[in-house]
Amino acid sequence: MSDETNSALSGEADQMIEGLHHIDDAVNAARERRLNDPDSLGDKVIKSAVPALTGLIAGRVFQTVWNRGVAHRNLRKGLAADAPQGLLLSLAFAAVSAAFGAVVSQLSDRGSQAFVERRHRSKAKNK
Numbered sequence: 001m002s003d004e005t006n007s008a009l010s011g012e013a014d015q016m017i018e019g020l021h022h023i024d025d026a027v028n029a030a031r032e033r034r035l036n037d038p039d040s041l042g043d044k045v046i047k048s049a050v051p052a053l054t055g056l057i058a059g060r061v062f063q064t065v066w067n068r069g070v071a072h073r074n075l076r077k078g079l080a081a082d083a084p085q086g087l088l089l090s091l092a093f094a095a096v097s098a099a100f101g102a103v104v105s106q107l108s109d110r111g112s113q114a115f116v117e118r119r120h121r122s123k124a125k126n127k
Helices: 003-036 041-076 087-126
Strands: none
């Protein structure tokens, strides 16, 4: 082989090795982030499942209360309890339900985060 061919192959090999070093560095960085992450699997479950379940339960409770209120309103008006809602009432339900869900979600997210942080502080004191 000529010197030009050897030089080209050497350059390609250097590029491949450099690429592999880059991948190795990325894997090492990901490993360090995982090892230095203070959250255990249980902490991550608490921080994701608690707000989701709280939002689901609060949404169901809100819908039940809303439906009872609408049924009571319909009965007072002389309509069937399960009469269809009008457009304005449907829009009001959507807006109030979304606002209520956002507030509950934020509060439960902050609460679960505070709980996990308190556990971390407690573990740090005991060490």
